[in-house]
Amino acid sequence: MSDIKQITAVARDRAGKGAARAVRRQGQVPAVIYGGGEAPTTIALDFNQTKQLIFAGHFLTTVFEIDVDGKKTRAIPRDYQLDPVRDFPVHIDFLRLSQGQAIKVVVPVHVVGQDKSPGLKRGGALQIVEHSVELLVPSDSIPDFIEVSVADLEIGSSIHLEDIKLPNGAKAVATENVTLLSVTGVKEEEEVAPAAAEAEAPKA
Incomplete structure (x- = not known):
């Protein structure tokens, strides 16, 4: 879990669009804490610090303690908006957190062991179906991945969500057994191509 x-x-x-624009002109990012x-x-956040936090990664799974004029609130980002042209933050939504509260988060999937997979060693291809999963987790135990x-x-083998041991207290949101990844064989057209080429070759 991230600190x-x-x-x-x-x-x-x-609040409102006009007030938000005024905040941005002052070099800040408008935001709201709700729930x-x-x-x-x-609230208004420092522009440079906010941009660094977003692009550092794991922003939507990081718990923040926000000091608003001396009053501290624990919250997690639920959404953020970027300028479509210049790609800088223009607004952030934070959700207040209480002790032990369970929340839904989208957690990235990290794949390991590619160098040991017998299927990949024999020429198979790794097909990642889901790059992230949605989990219900305690707000003080959010996994990074x-x-x-x-x-x-x-x-020909696959790994499904139910095959994965989730962190303590975490539950999958999906009710169906989601396929996360699989190892596929050599494409059929690649296998038949040499034979087809040999058949079409002129005979001496």
């Missing part, structure tokens, strides 16, 4: 990160913000008196049975709190090993996979 809880500290971030400082200032409260905003007004937890409290009224939404509109789910590790999936293909070390024992032969050609």
